[in-house]
Amino acid sequence: MTRIPTTRIIVTALLLTIGIFIAWSLLGPWPTVILTLLSGLGWLIGLTRIRGAAQHASTGARPHSLMGYYATYVALWTGLPSFLFLLAWVFLQGPVIEQLLIASLPAASAGDLTPSQISLLISEIRNVAAGRIFSEPEPYVLEAAERYGRWVAISGQMKLAAIAAVALLGLSLSASRITMAFRARQGVERIVNVLLLVSSTLAILTTIGIVASLAFEAFRFFERVPVTEFLFGLSWEPQIAIREDQVASAGAFGAVPVFAGTILISGIAILFATLIGLPSAIYLSEFAGERQRNIIKPILEVLSGVPTIVYGFFAVLVISPAIRTFFGGTLGLETSPQSALAAGLVMGVMIVPFVSSLSDDAISAVPQAMRDGSIALGATRAETMLQVLLPAALPGIVGGMLLAVSRAIGETMIVVMAAGIIASLTINPLDSVTTVTVQIVTLLIGDTEFDNPKTLSAFGLGLFLFIFTLGLNVIALQIVQRYREQYE
Amino acid sequence: MLDRVKEKMDDRKKVQMDHPTGRVETSAGTKIQSRKVNMWYDQTQALFDVSLDIPDRTVTALIGPSGCGKSTFLRALNRMNDTIPGTRLTGQIVLDGVDIYKGDLDPVQLRAQVGMVFQKPNPFPKSIYDNIAYGPRIHGLATSKSVLDGIVETSLQKAGLWDEVKDRLTEPGTGLSGGQQQRLVIARAIAVSPEVILMDEPASALDPIATGRIEELIHELRENYCIVIVTHSMQQAARVSQRTAFFHLGKLIEVGDTADIFTNPKEQKTQDYISGRFG
Numbered sequence: 223m224t225r226i227p228t229t230r231i232i233v234t235a236l237l238l239t240i241g242i243f244i245a246w247s248l249l250g251p252w253p254t255v256i257l258t259l260l261s262g263l264g265w266l267i268g269l270t271r272i273r274g275a276a277q278h279a280s281t282g283a284r285p286h287s288l289m290g291y292y293a294t295y296v297a298l299w300t301g302l303p304s305f306l307f308l309l310a311w312v313f314l315q316g317p318v319i320e321q322l323l324i325a326s327l328p329a330a331s332a333g334d335l336t337p338s339q340i341s342l343l344i345s346e347i348r349n350v351a352a353g354r355i356f357s358e359p360e361p362y363v364l365e366a367a368e369r370y371g372r373w374v375a376i377s378g379q380m381k382l383a384a385i386a387a388v389a390l391l392g393l394s395l396s397a398s399r400i401t402m403a404f405r406a407r408q409g410v411e412r413i414v415n416v417l418l419l420v421s422s423t424l425a426i427l428t429t430i431g432i433v434a435s436l437a438f439e440a441f442r443f444f445e446r447v448p449v450t451e452f453l454f455g456l457s458w459e460p461q462i463a464i465r466e467d468q469v470a471s472a473g474a475f476g477a478v479p480v481f482a483g484t485i486l487i488s489g490i491a492i493l494f495a496t497l498i499g500l501p502s503a504i505y506l507s508e509f510a511g512e513r514q515r516n517i518i519k520p521i522l523e524v525l526s527g528v529p530t531i532v533y534g535f536f537a538v539l540v541i542s543p544a545i546r547t548f549f550g551g552t553l554g555l556e557t558s559p560q561s562a563l564a565a566g567l568v569m570g571v572m573i574v575p576f577v578s579s580l581s582d583d584a585i586s587a588v589p590q591a592m593r594d595g596s597i598a599l600g601a602t603r604a605e606t607m608l609q610v611l612l613p614a615a616l617p618g619i620v621g622g623m624l625l626a627v628s629r630a631i632g633e634t635m636i637v638v639m640a641a642g643i644i645a646s647l648t649i650n651p652l653d654s655v656t657t658v659t660v661q662i663v664t665l666l667i668g669d670t671e672f673d674n675p676k677t678l679s680a681f682g683l684g685l686f687l688f689i690f691t692l693g694l695n696v697i698a699l700q701i702v703q704r705y706r707e708q709y710e
Numbered sequence: 711m712l713d714r715v716k717e718k719m720d721d722r723k724k725v726q727m728d729h730p731t732g733r734v735e736t737s738a739g740t741k742i743q744s745r746k747v748n749m750w751y752d753q754t755q756a757l758f759d760v761s762l763d764i765p766d767r768t769v770t771a772l773i774g775p776s777g778c779g780k781s782t783f784l785r786a787l788n789r790m791n792d793t794i795p796g797t798r799l800t801g802q803i804v805l806d807g808v809d810i811y812k813g814d815l816d817p818v819q820l821r822a823q824v825g826m827v828f829q830k831p832n833p834f835p836k837s838i839y840d841n842i843a844y845g846p847r848i849h850g851l852a853t854s855k856s857v858l859d860g861i862v863e864t865s866l867q868k869a870g871l872w873d874e875v876k877d878r879l880t881e882p883g884t885g886l887s888g889g890q891q892q893r894l895v896i897a898r899a900i901a902v903s904p905e906v907i908l909m910d911e912p913a914s915a916l917d918p919i920a921t922g923r924i925e926e927l928i929h930e931l932r933e934n935y936c937i938v939i940v941t942h943s944m945q946q947a948a949r950v951s952q953r954t955a956f957f958h959l960g961k962l963i964e965v966g967d968t969a970d971i972f973t974n975p976k977e978q979k980t981q982d983y984i985s986g987r988f989g
């Protein structure tokens with residue numbers, strides 16, 4: 223008996239657990255148990271059949287694929303079709319029963335009721351069926367609720383019978399195909415390919431869904447406030463618009479100060495992060511010994527794991543007061559309690575690991591041959607660093623910085639705590655400014671309705687924030703990518 | 711103009727050569743002399759008591775089966791092994807009468823005097839011009855743009871590359887063909903006016919035609935430089951070198967005129983290697 227590698231056992235167990243978990247959460251316990259058992263049965267039957275075929279075959283003949291593929295093939299064809307069938311059932315059950323219910327109600331089917339009245343009625347029936355009775359229901363509602371409960375129960379029993387039927391059908395069809403010549407490996411690989419395709423499609427669809435919902439709400443906002451107004455207006459006072467007598471007054475939704483504030487804070491952050499991160503990367507990659515490296519690198523990387531709210535506290539409790547005492551007290555400058563500088567500096571600390579880690583990678587990725595070539599010419603290590611390694615690693619370093627910037631721009635917690643909410647158009651780092659994310663948070667807090675410009679403007683901001691960081695990410699990844707290829 | 715550069719280099723050398731404590735007399739015509747050189751990578755010993763005289767204006771080939779310590783010995787000559795942590799060397803390597811492992815000799819200055827060409831061409835990701843100008847710039851050899859231009863042109867000419875690249879000096883050096891790149895890095899080494907050029911299998915990554923050009927170039931350079939070349943090809947050693955040293959398992963087995971080594975080796979091991987019985 224050959225020993226099966228441990229990693230393979232672990233991976234198989236993991237995949238099975240995930241599959242069962244997904245089935246359980248989508249379909250419930252009983253169908254999952256049935257499916258699992260029938261698939262296991264399929265596996266065994268597949269294995270038995272190919273063993274039998276191999277025994278009867280002339281000596282020395284071998285099945286086309288490894289035995290395990292035949293077993294897996296039958297198991298997959300037993301489990302997957304019935305799983306999909308069941309999924310369809312679960313999704314269709316609700317609407318179908320609802321339609322039946324409406325058809326059975328004279329008042330609703332006669333067309334006397336508006337659609338919203340119908341849906342109210344349906345939910346009342348559902349509530350009654352579930353035992354959540356708030357007031358004495360009408361007799362016909364009680365009857366309907368009883369019908370509803372019965373139908374659901376029938377559907378549940380039929381469901382179990384149906385999946386068992388589908389699974390057994392899949393099992394017998396696939397098992398009947400098993401012969402010595404059958405290409406089970408290709409069959410299994412095809413199914414796995416489809417599964418992989420489905421999961422990546424799901425991921426893409428989710429992304430598209432998120433963007434679409436953002437774009438949709440943003441579009442509703444731009445119906446009320448012109449895009450040009452939003453992009454070029456210099457005044458951001460969304461509060462004005464909620465007053466009854468002043469409908470979306472012009473100039474209140476000029477996003478320039480908000481974006482300017484974002485850029486100012488992110489600019490301070492990236493400047494600081496580069497000042498700290500780049501020298502650390504240089505030290506780590508070329509000058510630190512193994513010991514220092516093993517100590518310093520993890521510590522730097524911990525910085526990006528600190529919850530951002532902790533940074534927020536740090537900004538408010540330590541950095542802001544320090545800036546006020548220093549610039550306000552010592553230098554006598556005018557400072558506001560919430561300065562762009564404080565938020566930017568703390569955000570800078572947060573993104574130091576991005577810069578240092580990616581720069582370190584970029585510098586270390588420069589081939590040893592470059593160092594040797596330079597050293598052999600009589601260059602010192604510092605000359606080699608400044609004139610050969612840094613220029614060669616520059617694209618990677620810039621890529622890292624761009625990724626760090628896009629992280630800084632999207633950062634919310636620190637700025638909510640440390641930056642202001644008043645949108646002032648300034649480049650003075652000691653002034654209070656606001657950022658896109660802060661505005662989004664403030665706009666969506668409170669119980670304003672979702673169809674007034676104030677709330678909707680959050681989606682306008684969100685959309686442009688998304689476009690901006692997406693652009694930065696694409697550019698950064700391309701730079702990093704091209705740089706990698708350079709040394710292939 | 712190039713004389714001025716040469717003077718500058720010589721000034722620099724004087725400073726360095728006045729300094730070190732370890733002056734050693736060597737026989738006339740000997741550029742580099744090694745005596746009882748042992749070398750270790752951490753605990754593993756890679757060279758055993760290597761004593762070898764390398765004459766000036768001559769091509770000396772180091773041959774031997776792979777892993778026998780040819781590269782290690784070569785890299786000991788410009789102290790490139792210093793950059794590998796855990797290396798240790800005993801014995802004596804003398805360049806122009808100065809022990810390069812003694813006293814306060816600065817390896818950085820030594821390497822300007824002893825150029826090196828590697829197995830794989832390694833041009834910097836810079837323009838052709840900047841590749842050549844790199845060395846002169848860091849050593850402050852050029853006082854003006856025109857002097858630097860002159861150095862770049864002469865170096866490329868000496869490396870036989872000038873005609874091919876004179877119209878594209880601003881293009882990246884990495885865009886050249888493999889053979890051109892190797893001549894580019896030879897020109898880069900020449901640009902700092904070294905006296906010794908070390909080459910570690912300089913043609914092993916090249917096609918036969920590019921190899922031929924490099925061999926011709928080595929032949930020309932011999933008139934002005936002391937050249938030490940590691941090669942795994944015995945034909946190449948026979949073609950380009952005047953002296954040949956045979957290494958085996960970290961020991962220098964035999965050294966002599968190339969013609970003698972190939973036609974009339976004294977040691978059995980040399981004979982076995984040359985006749986292809988191992989290696």
Ligand SMILES: Nc1ncnc2c1ncn2[C@@H]1O[C@H](COP(=O)(O)OP(=O)(O)O)[C@@H](O)[C@H]1O
Pocket residue numbers: 751754756774775776777778779780781782783794
């Ligand atoms: N950087 C290194 N670290 C440890 N051992 C090394 C290193 N470089 C070479 N060696 C060892 O030293 C010996 C000689 O290597 P090398 O000089 O490269 O041989 P050659 O160039 O003749 O093929 C070999 O056994 C090799 O494994």
Ligand SMILES: [Mg+2]
Pocket residue numbers: 780781782910
């Ligand atoms: Mg070698």
